[in-house]
Amino acid sequence: MTEKTYRIGQLAKVIGVSEHTLRFYEKEGLVIPKRNKGNIRSYTEENRLWIEFLLHMKDTGMTLEDLKRYKALWELGDEGLDELVQLLEDHRANVKAKLKTYENNLSLLDKKIDLYQDYITKNGRKDLFESFVQEKNQSTD
Amino acid sequence: MTEKTYRIGQLAKVIGVSEHTLRFYEKEGLVIPKRNKGNIRSYTEENRLWIEFLLHMKDTGMTLEDLKRYKALWELGDEGLDELVQLLEDHRANVKAKLKTYENNLSLLDKKIDLYQDYITKNGRKDLFESFVQEKNQSTD
DNA sequence: TCTTGACTTAGAGTTAACTCTAACACCTAT
DNA sequence: ATAGGTGTTAGAGTTAACTCTAAGTCAAGA
Numbered sequence: 243m244t245e246k247t248y249r250i251g252q253l254a255k256v257i258g259v260s261e262h263t264l265r266f267y268e269k270e271g272l273v274i275p276k277r278n279k280g281n282i283r284s285y286t287e288e289n290r291l292w293i294e295f296l297l298h299m300k301d302t303g304m305t306l307e308d309l310k311r312y313k314a315l316w317e318l319g320d321e322g323l324d325e326l327v328q329l330l331e332d333h334r335a336n337v338k339a340k341l342k343t344y345e346n347n348l349s350l351l352d353k354k355i356d357l358y359q360d361y362i363t364k365n366g367r368k369d370l371f372e373s374f375v376q377e378k379n380q381s382t383d
Numbered sequence: 384m385t386e387k388t389y390r391i392g393q394l395a396k397v398i399g400v401s402e403h404t405l406r407f408y409e410k411e412g413l414v415i416p417k418r419n420k421g422n423i424r425s426y427t428e429e430n431r432l433w434i435e436f437l438l439h440m441k442d443t444g445m446t447l448e449d450l451k452r453y454k455a456l457w458e459l460g461d462e463g464l465d466e467l468v469q470l471l472e473d474h475r476a477n478v479k480a481k482l483k484t485y486e487n488n489l490s491l492l493d494k495k496i497d498l499y500q501d502y503i504t505k506n507g508r509k510d511l512f513e514s515f516v517q518e519k520n521q522s523t524d
Numbered sequence: 525t526c527t528t529g530a531c532t533t534a535g536a537g538t539t540a541a542c543t544c545t546a547a548c549a550c551c552t553a554t
Numbered sequence: 555a556t557a558g559g560t561g562t563t564a565g566a567g568t569t570a571a572c573t574c575t576a577a578g579t580c581a582a583g584a
Contacts, residue, residue, distance in 0.1 A: 251559065261560095262543055270541095280551065282560060302488045306541070327499045334492045337485055344482045347443045351475045358468045392529065402530095403573055411571095421581060423530060447571070 247278075248285040257293055264293075272296065272309060302337045388419075389426040398434055405434075413437065413450060443478045 254261045267273045268283075273293055275283040296309050312329055315322030395402045408414045409424075414434055416424040437450050453470055456463030 249560075260543075263541085266542065280560085281562095282551090298488050298491060300541095301484055323499065323503060327496060327503070330492060330496050330499070334489065334496065337489050337492060341482070341485045341489060343442055344478055344485060347439050348475065348478050348482065350439060351471060351478060355468060355471050355475065358464065358471070362464060362468070390530075401573075404571085407572065421530080422532095423581090441571095 246287055248290065250283045250285070253285045253290060253293075257290065257297065259293075259297070267293070267296075267306075270306060270310065272306065272313060299333065302333070303340060304333050304336075308333070387428055389431065391424045391426070394426045394431060394434075398431065398438065400434075400438070408434070408437075408447075411447060411451065413447065413454060440474065443474070444481060445474050445477075449474070 248256065250261050250264055254264055264273070264283075268275070273285075273289055273296075275285045275289055278284045299309060299312075300306070308329065312326065315326040315329065389397065391402050391405055395405055405414070405424075409416070414426075414430055414437075416426045416430055419425045440450060440453075441447070449470065453467065456467040456470065
């Protein structure tokens with residue numbers, strides 16, 4: 243069985259990033275695909291999975307620097323394992339915190355929107371509007 | 384009753400941003416405090432509440448540009464109300480989406496960490512380790 | 525008096541993560 | 555033969571949101 247591989251343009255489409263970005267990641271040492279005859283980048287499924295994982299981490303705020311560290315630790319094997327897990331746990335803590343922030347602010351938004359919509363249906367006067375919204379403008383710290 | 388006011392340094396401390404940032408926001412037209420005799424910025428409670436709200440929105444990914452629009456619409460009063468609500472609803476949709484992303488990736492992280500920790504307690508061989516983690520490296524799209 | 529905190533303008537520097545351009549070469553399929 | 559996708563180097567530009575510096579002034583409080 244020969245494993246499925248991708249050329250840069252295909253992979254870019256599949257995972258939804260630009261070719262520029264893939265070459266950029268390569269320059270940064272984040273993903274280094276094999277080359278086939280003709281020097282064409284040949285991304286494996288493993289490459290794809292790694293990039294997808296990377297994008298998930300990035301989506302939750304992990305920096306490319308941390309992802310470089312992650313990769314380096316991974317490549318160390320057993321030696322890097324403890325630190326690698328630590329890195330993931332740290333990131334998980336960040337994600338949890340961010341999740342809370344989003345939850346809190348979602349309900350703040352819900353309230354705010356409700357207030358405005360109440361006002362719209364009641365269709366009160368401008369001066370009423372001002373005090374109305376102002377006094378409810380509390381934050382959720 | 385004279386309302387409580389803040390000078391720039393006090394307010395910066397209270398809400399946890401730098402004075403630079405407050406002046407920057409002013410330059411950007413986001414918060415324009417009154418000045419007292421001596422030309423000193425005098426932030427009101429209303430100013431503070433607005434900035435805190437702004438920071439909450441910013442924390443959930445709203446840009447300063449959108450916040451400028453928000454302020455402009457607010458200042459229009461009834462005229463800007465529909466669009467203002469629209470803006471908030473759009474942002475709420477973004478927040479919900481981001482929330483989902485964070486939830487998904489949190490459980491991805493949980494799984495990943497569990498796998499590594501299993502491996503650590505089992506303390507297997509390196510080559511085992513490689514296949515072990517690789518084949519579980521699925522994403523949660 | 526001296527320190528502290530505030531004020532101004534004007535602009536430079538920072539960081540992250542792209543994003544693009546130029547200018548040219550190579551290979552494969554139609 | 556030509557078009558499309560790929561390759562290279564080298565570097566410039568972009569965006570957002572700060573962040574800081576300089577160089578000077580001013581006013582109030584201990």
